[in-house]
Amino acid sequence: MGNKQDIQYVVGKEKRLKDLISESELSPLLNSALKAGICNITLKDDTGNIIVEAKQEGFTSGLSCQYTLTVEGEPAGQLLITSDAEELKPLADLIYEALRSIINSNLKRVLTTEVHSSVVTQSYEELLETNRKLKESETRYRDLAENLDRKVQERTEELKKAYTRLIQQEKMASIGQLAAGLAHEINNPMGFIMSNLSTLQRYIERLREFINTQAEAIRKTSLTELISSIEEKRKVLKIDYLLQDSIELIRDSLEGSERVKKIVSDLKGFSHIDDAKISIIDINKEIDRTLNVLIHEIPDDAEIVKEYNDLPGFRCNPASICQAFLNIILNALQARQQGLKLKISTYYKDGMIHVIFSDNGPGIPEDIRERIFEPFFTTKEIGKGTGLGLTVVYDVITSYGGGIDIESKTGEGTTVKLTLPVKGDGDV
Amino acid sequence: MIEYDETEKRMVFKLVYYGPALSGKTTNLLRLHDILDTEGRGDLMVLDTKDDRTIFFDLLPFFLTTPSGWKLKIKVYTVPGQVKHDATRKAVLQRADGIAFIADSQLSEIRNNFQSFENLEKNLTFVGLDIATIPLVIQFNKRDLQKIIPEEDIERVWRPTGIPIFFASALKGWGVIETFQMLLDKTYDYIDKRYSLQDVHGLSKEEFIQRIVRKKAMDH
Ligand SMILES: Nc1ncnc2c1ncn2[C@@H]1O[C@H](COP(=O)(O)OP(=O)(O)OP(=O)(O)O)[C@@H](O)[C@H]1O
Ligand SMILES: Nc1nc2c(ncn2[C@@H]2O[C@H](COP(=O)(O)OP(=O)(O)O)[C@@H](O)[C@H]2O)c(=O)[nH]1
Ligand SMILES: [Mg+2]
Ligand SMILES: [Mg+2]
Numbered sequence: 001m002g003n004k005q006d007i008q009y010v011v012g013k014e015k016r017l018k019d020l021i022s023e024s025e026l027s028p029l030l031n032s033a034l035k036a037g038i039c040n041i042t043l044k045d046d047t048g049n050i051i052v053e054a055k056q057e058g059f060t061s062g063l064s065c066q067y068t069l070t071v072e073g074e075p076a077g078q079l080l081i082t083s084d085a086e087e088l089k090p091l092a093d094l095i096y097e098a099l100r101s102i103i104n105s106n107l108k109r110v111l112t113t114e115v116h117s118s119v120v121t122q123s124y125e126e127l128l129e130t131n132r133k134l135k136e137s138e139t140r141y142r143d144l145a146e147n148l149d150r151k152v153q154e155r156t157e158e159l160k161k162a163y164t165r166l167i168q169q170e171k172m173a174s175i176g177q178l179a180a181g182l183a184h185e186i187n188n189p190m191g192f193i194m195s196n197l198s199t200l201q202r203y204i205e206r207l208r209e210f211i212n213t214q215a216e217a218i219r220k221t222s223l224t225e226l227i228s229s230i231e232e233k234r235k236v237l238k239i240d241y242l243l244q245d246s247i248e249l250i251r252d253s254l255e256g257s258e259r260v261k262k263i264v265s266d267l268k269g270f271s272h273i274d275d276a277k278i279s280i281i282d283i284n285k286e287i288d289r290t291l292n293v294l295i296h297e298i299p300d301d302a303e304i305v306k307e308y309n310d311l312p313g314f315r316c317n318p319a320s321i322c323q324a325f326l327n328i329i330l331n332a333l334q335a336r337q338q339g340l341k342l343k344i345s346t347y348y349k350d351g352m353i354h355v356i357f358s359d360n361g362p363g364i365p366e367d368i369r370e371r372i373f374e375p376f377f378t379t380k381e382i383g384k385g386t387g388l389g390l391t392v393v394y395d396v397i398t399s400y401g402g403g404i405d406i407e408s409k410t411g412e413g414t415t416v417k418l419t420l421p422v423k424g425d426g427d428v
Numbered sequence: 429m430i431e432y433d434e435t436e437k438r439m440v441f442k443l444v445y446y447g448p449a450l451s452g453k454t455t456n457l458l459r460l461h462d463i464l465d466t467e468g469r470g471d472l473m474v475l476d477t478k479d480d481r482t483i484f485f486d487l488l489p490f491f492l493t494t495p496s497g498w499k500l501k502i503k504v505y506t507v508p509g510q511v512k513h514d515a516t517r518k519a520v521l522q523r524a525d526g527i528a529f530i531a532d533s534q535l536s537e538i539r540n541n542f543q544s545f546e547n548l549e550k551n552l553t554f555v556g557l558d559i560a561t562i563p564l565v566i567q568f569n570k571r572d573l574q575k576i577i578p579e580e581d582i583e584r585v586w587r588p589t590g591i592p593i594f595f596a597s598a599l600k601g602w603g604v605i606e607t608f609q610m611l612l613d614k615t616y617d618y619i620d621k622r623y624s625l626q627d628v629h630g631l632s633k634e635e636f637i638q639r640i641v642r643k644k645a646m647d648h
Contacts (some may be wrong), residue, residue: 014431073469073489
């Protein structure tokens with residue numbers, strides 16, 4: 001069936017009852033119901049599994065009311081309320097109504113938050129505003145929410161995640177724009193430099209031919225004095241060497257220009273950040289592309305060792321993968337200014353592509369290792385790091401069903417190991 | 429298709445009402461909700477609107493069980509029409525099994541219809557769907573108003589595309605069921621091809637449509 005990994009977020013995923021209700025949210029309601037005389041409340045999902053249950057001590061039997069709970073209008077579970085008095089029926093109805101309302105507003109909240117954390121379309125402030133409104137509409141059931149604090153915290157967590165993506169997207173967008181702008185600026189002069197160089201190459205060839213013909217012609221005359229003075233001059237001025245070398249110089253320059261052209265096209269490729277097209281890529285090439293983008297950030301004395309092995313094509317959104325590589329490489333570059341050695345190796349084994357980045361930086365201190373994937377966790381000074389780099393790496397890699405493992409020894413270096421599963425063609 | 433679950437014997441499909449802002453997508457769903465029987469459908473969920481415009485999406489789910497015992501769920505969504513919500517539109521379009529494009533018949537809206545249709549084409553490609561094969565119907569809504577594009581003009585432009593065209597007034601309630609019914613008709617063929625509704629599940633097209641488009645019995 002559908003290849004889940006290919007899709008980051010689809011509106012419409014099915015929600016089960018237990019995704020929409022939490023015991024902590026319900027316990028105030030259940031407790032007050034028990035206090036009011038209800039003997040037993042049981043909530044089961046559609047397969048009969050108990051989601052929550054609360055009962056009076058010593059309860060054996062009584063009058064039962066049964067209600068069907070629905071999610072998106074479809075039966076999703078049963079609510080069983082038992083009491084020992086007929087008069088409690090209105091109370092049971094009330095509990096059912098409250099529960100229904102909690103489920104519905106949670107469903108709304110989950111759906112809207114999902115749209116936001118996955119599809120960042122609104123500003124953080126608008127997001128807060130929407131959530132505030134959603135909460136207002138829940139006011140009627142406020143008194144149930146003794147554990148409001150916790151819910152707020154959960155919600156803030158969700159918002160924080162959405163915000164993280166927003167910032168990173170903006171960051172990438174501005175890098176992309178800068179890259180696209182640079183690429184354009186460089187492309188123009190590069191165009192005429194290359195075309196001029198080729199013309200120059202042809203001119204020199206012609207000049208050489210002319211000089212040689214001229215020398216030949218003069219040699220055939222009997223003007224010995226002239227001949228020897230010209231040959232003398234030709235030697236002193238190293239004309240033969242000069243002609244030969246000009247040709248080589250131009251060839252080298254043309255080669256250099258080709259390289260610049262390649263970098264520029266890499267930059268352009270890199271700036272295609274919002275074309276989230278899925279395609280099949282060669283991971284080795286993408287790493288090179290990322291390194292090219294970073295070329296001016298890499299110090300001269302840094303040593304980058306590549307140990308690439310042949311890899312099968314990998315199905316992904318190239319921009320997101322480049323983004324992950326970029327963040328890891330940047331971390332290594334920032335970890336050590338002088339004498340950096342970064343080894344990048346790739347290989348394929350048992351359905352997995354392995355990509356390993358190993359640096360000889362200071363390593364990550366043990367006590368912060370647990371936190372490095374947290375959004376906004378950074379040890380870098382303000383303005384230098386946002387603390388989102390590894391968060392994004394984690395998001396990207398796991399979105400392809402892959403794994404990330406970081407090994408680090410203080411004083412020796414850090415190794416980041418990525419594994420990416422290669423799958424057969426999806427049918428999406 | 430949103431979900432296909434062998435063990436739970438369940439298939440979930442998605443239909444999307446697309447179109448420019450304020451063309452009447454939500455009103456279409458409201459009408460379906462009013463006209464169709466509660467049996468076999470869920471409630472209309474209108475997700476938080478701000479200034480009366482859809483920010484997220486609306487959802488109206490339908491259910492039925494096939495003779496083979498599988499549960500079919502059809503989730504009908506609207507998309508937010510405003511230009512700035514393109515990302516949400518993409519997420520709603522993902523994995524859609526059929527689309528009703530709701531155009532606004534008013535003369536002043538020609539450009540918006542056009543832009544929105546272009547946006548639909550672009551986003552379909554973006555989410556990997558093929559506009560040539562995905563079930564698609566077009567509804568020109570708000571026919572009850574005065575300054576509207578003449579029917580002949582619409583016919584001339586759209587008939588050659590082969591896409592079924594409907595004229596409607598969602599506000600007054602006519603044309604809405606016809607549009608929906610044709611969408612279901614085309615969608616049935618589309619999913620029957622992949623999941624053999626007829627051969628494997630014993631569900632004919634007539635029955636499929638009948639079970640979803642069940643009009644409310646008028647109470648006297
Ligand atoms: N290769 C590395 N060597 C040493 N420490 C590292 C390395 N990679 C990450 N860290 C540590 O992990 C922290 C979190 O890394 P992360 O990439 O998430 O954020 P950042 O680099 O601080 O900021 P950003 O990448 O958003 O600019 C870093 O601040 C740093 O302390
Ligand atoms: N006159 C008229 N107004 C309509 C019709 N359908 C919708 N409207 C109005 O157009 C406005 C926008 O409708 P809505 O369904 O919210 O549009 P959406 O943005 O596409 O969901 C509302 O004020 C509706 O009452 C119709 O057929 N005729
Ligand atoms: Mg970093
Ligand atoms: Mg709407």
